Amino acid sequence: MPSRALPDVILIGGGVMSAHLGALLKSLDPRLSIHVLEAAPELARESSDGWNNAGTGHAGLCELNYTPPAAAPGALPDVSPALSIFARFERSRHFWGWAAAHGLAPRPAEYIRAVPHLSFVRGTERVDFLRARHAALHAHPFFRTMAFTADPAAIRDWAPLLIEGRRHEPVAATKVDAGTDVDFGELSRRLLGWLGAQEGCRVATGRRVIGLRRAEGSWELSVRETASGETESVAARFVFVGAGGGTLPLLQSAGLPVTRGLGAFPIAGQWLACANPAVVDRHFAKVYGPPPADSGALGGPHLDVRHLEGGRQLLFGPFATWTTKFLHRTGHLSDLATSLRPGNLPTLLRTGLRQRVLVGFLVRQALQSMDTRLAALRDFYPAAQAADWRLVEAGIRVQALKRADAGRLSFGTEVVTSPDATLAALLGASPGASVSTDIALQVIRTCFPALLDSAAGRVRLRAMVPTFELDLAAPSAARDFQRLRAESDERLGLTAKAAR
Numbered sequence: 001m002p003s004r005a006l007p008d009v010i011l012i013g014g015g016v017m018s019a020h021l022g023a024l025l026k027s028l029d030p031r032l033s034i035h036v037l038e039a040a041p042e043l044a045r046e047s048s049d050g051w052n053n054a055g056t057g058h059a060g061l062c063e064l065n066y067t068p069p070a071a072a073p074g075a076l077p078d079v080s081p082a083l084s085i086f087a088r089f090e091r092s093r094h095f096w097g098w099a100a101a102h103g104l105a106p107r108p109a110e111y112i113r114a115v116p117h118l119s120f121v122r123g124t125e126r127v128d129f130l131r132a133r134h135a136a137l138h139a140h141p142f143f144r145t146m147a148f149t150a151d152p153a154a155i156r157d158w159a160p161l162l163i164e165g166r167r168h169e170p171v172a173a174t175k176v177d178a179g180t181d182v183d184f185g186e187l188s189r190r191l192l193g194w195l196g197a198q199e200g201c202r203v204a205t206g207r208r209v210i211g212l213r214r215a216e217g218s219w220e221l222s223v224r225e226t227a228s229g230e231t232e233s234v235a236a237r238f239v240f241v242g243a244g245g246g247t248l249p250l251l252q253s254a255g256l257p258v259t260r261g262l263g264a265f266p267i268a269g270q271w272l273a274c275a276n277p278a279v280v281d282r283h284f285a286k287v288y289g290p291p292p293a294d295s296g297a298l299g300g301p302h303l304d305v306r307h308l309e310g311g312r313q314l315l316f317g318p319f320a321t322w323t324t325k326f327l328h329r330t331g332h333l334s335d336l337a338t339s340l341r342p343g344n345l346p347t348l349l350r351t352g353l354r355q356r357v358l359v360g361f362l363v364r365q366a367l368q369s370m371d372t373r374l375a376a377l378r379d380f381y382p383a384a385q386a387a388d389w390r391l392v393e394a395g396i397r398v399q400a401l402k403r404a405d406a407g408r409l410s411f412g413t414e415v416v417t418s419p420d421a422t423l424a425a426l427l428g429a430s431p432g433a434s435v436s437t438d439i440a441l442q443v444i445r446t447c448f449p450a451l452l453d454s455a456a457g458r459v460r461l462r463a464m465v466p467t468f469e470l471d472l473a474a475p476s477a478a479r480d481f482q483r484l485r486a487e488s489d490e491r492l493g494l495t496a497k498a499a500r
């Protein structure tokens, strides 16, 4: 097939990352032509789909992995990772507020809700840790509204299921009412729907990119139409690979230096979903516990109210399980094998050897029976009845493994770019969706600096993301934080009254 006219930008993948980059770029420069190519028949049905992630607006309010315990006995935990994730998520809240107010992502109640975020611990040592964590966080304006209690009666008021049927033991919890539950799939479809309707833009589903090659002044993509099997060649001046689990194979086909020694390992997830509406109705919070000691940085289990497909759900997990697929819906069992190269095999082997504790954890997770999953649930909800719960699939997390990491695992997300900054890609999974605005800004700063060179460009961006040049965690920014939070809450309908 002949090549079509050259768009300025092609975004590979119709998930939350491409949605944010596309919406921000087009809003910054309305002249840009942007095409989105999505392999699946629908947009945002992989990791960004509501069922395939926890929907937690990661802000360090309840996730204990953002406050590692202090090394010295009696010292306060390090809160800097919590401050950082809070400030990054705040940028997303600001952008979504702007997007809701300007027609890019209307009807925010359908993709974001205010939900209390709780941390819950058992045992004297953990109660002491949670108390110290609260003391350290509460001192900062971001966490001023965080409440702490070690009184089971107060915890019952916050989340009755945590206490019902529990034997006497030390327990403690913290609570922040201003947490969020986000349906990242719904949000992505809104933003991409808006983008596809803009002049010069196109969002196409059923188009799988199968090859990526640098040509003179552009990138050439081989694209297969999944329904007919026909292949065409398209080109663009700039390409963003936002293909989630499909990113590594595309970077390998592009032959970028960054892919030398780069491997990937998939970990699938599962939830326990409550099928009893009487139980679902009695839990209105996201409750995070401590990560199991042997789980690496995979994060702890949580018991969450969710709002998905217009209904209220109660999910517990995630539980890890084995897969060799890189994508939940359109992946193949051969994905892991075909990603192997002589260059990345040593990276995978070295990681496996160095991470024996995590590998052991994953093996035990994968071999779990329904009874052991229910036992984990009863740590949170002691009175849980087996008949009320069923196992459902969650998404696949594809962990990027870099040669330079020498077997260490970093569970964050990372933007990689070609040396000439004409291609960018996102590696890694979490906290991903929550910081998609920040990630898109990082791509824009690196690959489209001209858009921010002019005063007019910066004014436009400041209207969308007022904190893009501001360190919101600095003491001097406390007033800005309150003012901007009030504005985005108003725009997103995140008032306490609107919550339930």
Ligand SMILES: Cc1cc2nc3c(=O)[nH]c(=O)nc-3n(C[C@H](O)[C@H](O)[C@H](O)COP(=O)(O)OP(=O)(O)OC[C@H]3O[C@@H](n4cnc5c(N)ncnc54)[C@H](O)[C@@H]3O)c2cc1C
Binding pocket: 012, 013, 014, 015, 016, 017, 018, 037, 038, 039, 040, 043, 044, 045, 046, 047, 048, 049, 052, 053, 054, 055, 056, 057, 058, 184, 207, 208, 209, 210, 242, 243, 244, 245, 246, 247, 250, 269, 318, 327, 330, 394, 395, 396, 397, 426, 428, 429, 430, 431, 432, 433, 434, 435
């Ligand atoms: C169990 C679990 C829980 C999580 N919980 C949270 C959470 O609570 N909060 C949070 O912020 N983040 C969470 N995450 C992470 C979050 O889901 C991801 O960071 C985010 O969804 C990634 O978005 P994406 O757009 O990069 O990828 P995706 O949503 O996977 O989108 C990639 C798209 O690219 C398409 N694609 C792939 N290959 C090709 C190709 N060759 N050609 C064309 N299209 C292609 C796919 O079909 C897909 O639609 C969680 C992840 C998991 C696994």
